[in-house]
Amino acid sequence: MRGLGKLTKTELKLFLRExxxxxFMLVFPxxxxxxxxxxxxxxxxxxxxxxxxxxxxxxAYMALIVGIAGLVxxxxxxxxxxxxxxxxRLRAAPVSPLxxxxxWVLVYAALTTLGALLLIVAAKLAYGLRVPGDPLKxxxxxxxxxxxxxxxxxxxxxxxxxxxxxxxxxxxxxFLMMFLSGATVPKQELPETMQRLGAWLPLTHAVELLxxxxxxxxxxxxxxxxxxxxxxxxxxxxxxAKLFRWE
Amino acid sequence: xxxxxxxxxxxxxxxxxxxxxxxxxxxxxxxxxEVYEGEIFGLLGPNGAGKTTTVECLEGLRKPDQGSIRVLExxxxxxxxxxxxxxxxxxxxxxxxxxxxVWEALDLFSAFYPKxxxxxxxELLARVGLLEHRDRYIGKLSGGQKQRLFVxxxxxNTPELVFLDELTTGLDPQGRRxxxxxxxxxxxxxxxxxxxxxxxxxxxxxxxxxxxxxxGRLVALDRPERLVERLAINRRLxxxxxxxxxxxxxxxxxxxxxxxxxxxxxxxxxxxxxxSVYGRGERLAVDVLGALLDRGVRVERxxxxxxxxxxxxxxxxxxx
Numbered sequence: 375m376r377g378l379g380k381l382t383k384t385e386l387k388l389f390l391r392e393x394x395x396x397x398f399m400l401v402f403p404x405x406x407x408x409x410x411x412x413x414x415x416x417x418x419x420x421x422x423x424x425x426x427x428x429x430x431x432x433x434a435y436m437a438l439i440v441g442i443a444g445l446v447x448x449x450x451x452x453x454x455x456x457x458x459x460x461x462x463r464l465r466a467a468p469v470s471p472l473x474x475x476x477x478w479v480l481v482y483a484a485l486t487t488l489g490a491l492l493l494i495v496a497a498k499l500a501y502g503l504r505v506p507g508d509p510l511k512x513x514x515x516x517x518x519x520x521x522x523x524x525x526x527x528x529x530x531x532x533x534x535x536x537x538x539x540x541x542x543x544x545x546x547x548x549f550l551m552m553f554l555s556g557a558t559v560p561k562q563e564l565p566e567t568m569q570r571l572g573a574w575l576p577l578t579h580a581v582e583l584l585x586x587x588x589x590x591x592x593x594x595x596x597x598x599x600x601x602x603x604x605x606x607x608x609x610x611x612x613x614x615a616k617l618f619r620w621e
Numbered sequence: 622x623x624x625x626x627x628x629x630x631x632x633x634x635x636x637x638x639x640x641x642x643x644x645x646x647x648x649x650x651x652x653x654x655e656v657y658e659g660e661i662f663g664l665l666g667p668n669g670a671g672k673t674t675t676v677e678c679l680e681g682l683r684k685p686d687q688g689s690i691r692v693l694e695x696x697x698x699x700x701x702x703x704x705x706x707x708x709x710x711x712x713x714x715x716x717x718x719x720x721x722x723v724w725e726a727l728d729l730f731s732a733f734y735p736k737x738x739x740x741x742x743x744e745l746l747a748r749v750g751l752l753e754h755r756d757r758y759i760g761k762l763s764g765g766q767k768q769r770l771f772v773x774x775x776x777x778n779t780p781e782l783v784f785l786d787e788l789t790t791g792l793d794p795q796g797r798r799x800x801x802x803x804x805x806x807x808x809x810x811x812x813x814x815x816x817x818x819x820x821x822x823x824x825x826x827x828x829x830x831x832x833x834x835x836x837g838r839l840v841a842l843d844r845p846e847r848l849v850e851r852l853a854i855n856r857r858l859x860x861x862x863x864x865x866x867x868x869x870x871x872x873x874x875x876x877x878x879x880x881x882x883x884x885x886x887x888x889x890x891x892x893x894x895x896x897s898v899y900g901r902g903e904r905l906a907v908d909v910l911g912a913l914l915d916r917g918v919r920v921e922r923x924x925x926x927x928x929x930x931x932x933x934x935x936x937x938x939x940x941x
Contacts, residue, residue, distance in 0.1 A: 380732035384725060391720040455718075463715035463774075465682065467733040468705040 377469055381477040386484065395451075399442045400489045403435040404496055406558070416501040423589060428501040432493060433584035434557040436516060439489040441551055441577045443482045444523025445530065446544035452478065452531035453540035456621060465620045479524055486520050507590040515587045519580040522603040525610035526576065532617040551577035576606045630657035633782050633813050634679060639688035641674050641837075648674040650837035652688070656782075656815055661808055663828035664817040665930075667938060671837040672817040673713055676784050679815070680710050693782060706734055709780035711771045713787045713817075719760025723751060723770060726759060727777060734778040745773045749803065765796040772803070783807070785816040789823060801827055821931040831930070835938045848933045855886060855899045857926040858906055862894035863919035871918070872896070878916065882908050894921075 389396055407428070416426030423430075455461045464474055497503035505512075527544075534540035552558055554572040561569060561578075572578045579599035586596045593600060634656035641649040649671040656662040664672045677683040679692050681701030690697055695704045717726050727742035746752040749769040754762065762770065768788065775783055785804075789797040797820075804814060804827055818824055824831050825845045833841040833848075841848055862872075872890045879888045884902040891897070898909050906925050913920055 376735075377729075377732035380729055384721070384729045387725075388718055388720050459712075459714050459716045460718060462712060463717060463771075466680070466705065466710050466712055466715065467730055468702040469733045470702065 375470065375473050375476065378473050378476050378480075381469075381473060382480045385477055385481045389481065389485070396447070396485055399439060399447055399485055400492060402442065403439050403489060403493050406435055406438070407431070407493060407497055408500070410558075411497070411501050416503070425504060425506070425589070426501070428497050429504045429588070430560075430585065431557075432497050432503060433512070433588040434555075434581045435493055436490045437519060437555070437577060437580040437584050438552060438557050439486050439493070440516070440519045440523045440580060441548055441555075441557075443486045443489075443520070444525075444527040445548040445551070446541065447485070448478060448482050448524055448527035449530035449534055449540040449544050450537050452528065453534045454537035456531075456619065457536050459621065461620045471618070471620075475528065479521070482524055482527075483517075483520055486516075490516060505588065507588045511593075512584065512587045515583050518600070518603055518607075519584065522576065522607040522610075523580070525607045525614070528614040528618065529610040532614045532619065551575045554578065555581045557581045576602060579603055630659060632656065633658050633693055634662075634815065635689075635691045636675075636679070637689045639675065639678060639690060640686050641671075641678060641683065642686050647837050649678070649685075652834070652837070652839055654832050654839060654842055656813060658813055659808065659811055660829040661804065661814045661816065661827050663824040663831040664815065664834060665819065665821075665824050665831050665934065666834035667819065669836075670834040672834055673786055674837075675834070676786050676815065676817055680708065680784055681705060706738065706778060707781055709775035709778060709783040711768075711775040711783075711785045711788060713790075715771065717759050717770075719758060721759050722755070723757055723759065723762070724755040726770065727773065730774050730777055738778040740777055740779045742773075742777070745776060749773045750799070765792050768792060768796075768800075772800075776807075780812065782813045782815070785814065787817055787819075789818065789820065797823070821929060821934060825930045833934060833937055840937045841933070845930050849928050849930065855901060856905055856928060858898040858900070858909055859924045859926070860896045860898065860909075860913070860920055861922040862896065863921045864894065875913070875916070875918065878912060879909060882912050884908060 410431060411428050414427035416428035418424050418426050452461075455464075461474075465471075494503065530540060530544060530547075534543060554564070554568060555561075555575055555577040556564070556572065557577065561572065564572065579602040583596045583599040583603065586599075632655040634654075636655070637653045639649050639652040640647065648669075652671070652675060664675060666672050674683065678685045678690060679697055681692075681697030681704050684698050692704055693707055697704050721729075723746070724742065727745065731739045731742065743752065743755075746755055749772055751766060751769055751773065754766060759767065759770065768791070772785075772788070775785070789800050792800060801823065804816075808814060816827070828845060830842065830844055831848070832839055843851065872894065875896070876888050876890050879885055879896070879898060882898075882900075884905045885898055885900040885908075887899040889897040889899075898905070900909075906923075910920065910923070
């Protein structure tokens with residue numbers, strides 16, 4: 375893993391120099407928070423198990439951040455590096471593929487964490503966000519969601535020939551999941567067919583897990599979500615190890 | 622360098638029967654050669670001859686279909702990463718992020734090599750003439766400056782062996798000449814260099830030995846000057862006669878006389894007493910001038926055109 379630290383630092387620096395690349399991941403969730411928070415407020419209601427709309431939405435928006443990172447951010451970055459022959463140059467150095475991959479996981483994990491913290495702080499300041507669940511469990515759940523979606527992102531990067539293809543595929547998947555996962559429209563409001571369709575989408579399970587942990591529920595109540603997210607993680611990692619191309 | 626005794630030199634690259642197919646196309650077809658320590662070895666050939674594929678197999682970036690390769694006693698495919706710690710390589714097609722600065726690229730790549738091998742980045746930048754641009758974004762560099770940065774990166778691990786794939790393509794004449802001087806310095810420091818090029822001038826000036834490839838096969842391998850000799854390609858002798866000797870009648874008589882000189886293949890008579898003689902052999906010039914003197918013809922000027930590697934190249938690739 376020689377060079378992992380330096381590569382991670384370099385990639386972070388490059389992101390800071392191109393802030394437009396992370397705008398979507400950091401600012402879009404805040405936009406949702408202030409638009410929908412402005413409409414519904416955060417008054418406790420039985421509809422949200424005695425919590426307010428913002429309390430219920432914040433963990434769902436955290437799942438969206440993870441979704442943007444894995445479905446759009448990472449695949450576009452990686453496919454772009456391949457398309458522009460930057461991966462080729464990296465490979466010409468004695469650097470292990472795991473180091474390159476590890477650096478991107480670290481960079482994107484740092485960015486999703488930053489996005490989540492910004493969201494939580496804003497929700498707390500503007501709407502007095504409540505956190506009934508165990509913060510450690512929420513952090514662990516968030517970590518699992520992140521890894522799972524980043525692995526899926528590598529799979530998308532492996533099968534996308536260009537950054538443009540990765541961008542279109544990723545955005546289409548992201549918006550589909552955003553509307554059907556219950557992250558923006560509460561799941562129980564969706565017609566049954568749409569709910570059944572949503573159950574096939576990994577983001578639905580990320581939303582369910584994070585909302586559950588936020589409310590203070592245990593792991594056991596979300597075994598299906600845990601299983602699906604771990605399955606996506608392992609399956610995507612195995613597939614992209616087979617399909618990944620440096621050029 | 623050209624006089625380096627082969628018996629003293631060690632083979633740092635050994636290729637035997639290398640074959641690489643892309644689909645049904647044989648990009649490289651049964652290629653065998655060796656590269657000796659301390660030489661500049663050129664791979665020449667038209668586009669699609671298999672130069673880049675060969676080099677990428679040697680670098681461990683491509684898996685050969687058949688044949689055996691040893692580079693610094695290592696198998697490039699199975700021991701690629703160990704090999705790439707010890708070799709330097711510049712790729713025909715490669716890039717780095719635009720928003721990375723020159724010194725940051727060196728800093729980043731330094732981290733990929735064992736510390737003991739890493740050269741001083743500032744000194745390298747100075748050697749390739751980029752020190753004043755160390756804080757510039759790579760995206761703002763000119764083509765030539767980028768190429769020099771990639772050379773610096775290729776030398777970052779003080780490699781024993783360097784592969785340069787079409788290094789001077791896209792450089793202006795001054796840039797190319799500067800790069801040649803740089804490579805000669807590098808060889809003087811004891812680094813072995815394998816380069817691919819389609820510039821004959823470059824191969825003639827730099828290479829101790831050249832391998833000429835066509836359609837994936839080796840068509841010739843020797844020192845540049847030996848290739849020229851061996852192929853006995855027509856030389857051209859340009860003569861200009863003194864005015865008194867240049868009447869049309871004399872010229873016509875001379876033409877048939879010269880055509881009988883041994884080695885002469887063809888004689889062209891131009892206006893104003895200019896004659897071009899095409900022929901073969903070391904004695905061509907001596908015999909032609911002798912024949913003219915015998916007839917009392919005064920020669921004002923003469924010039925012998927040396928066949929170039931380009932002539933060799935064309936002769937070889939056209940007959941193949």
